[in-house]
Amino acid sequence: MTTAQTVLAAVLFLVFLPLSLAKIAAVGVMRRAAAHLGMSPGLYRVIGALELAGAVGLLLGLASAPVGVAAATGLTLLMAAAAVVHLRHGDSPVRALPAAVLALAAGAYAGAAVVAR
Template structure:
């Protein structure tokens, strides 16, 4: 189960983090919609990529995997909050919360 959770997190945040770092048009639009600059979104992308590395390393150094997963939980709670404030609809709020649950499950599996 731990491997499956890690694969999901690595795949999802690898793609999303890279897209934010590259400032692809969809990410530029998302940043503007949420009232963030492209620079802010790039910082979020860098945090996501760092978390990907931490999740991958978590198999060898569990404390780093747990820390990375906890960071992702915090990022996803923030994302859900931003989407709620901008009244983006239920799915835009619930999806980050579900992803936070996946990250929390990964952290719990490493304990």
């Protein structure tokens, strides 16, 4: 595990942790985001739980590379799907950009972890 991988895992964890917990708790801004995208609060909670699992998996990946790769791959797919959902709902590309950037960052982590093995 390189220093860059460790830092990237930590940064991704710190980004996904509050976002996932806010979705699970269905705070106001997340309920509005779910409604904007045509999703029920329950579905948004499931997405939050998947994000939380991915974030925790990234930390566990510091001790077990396959777990980290699986978590990063899951987060990559989840965030790529989020970007697509935003664009399909008529949001501007700028609104989809955070999800796309997180997908790229998680994918970079997964790729680096696979190469380092």
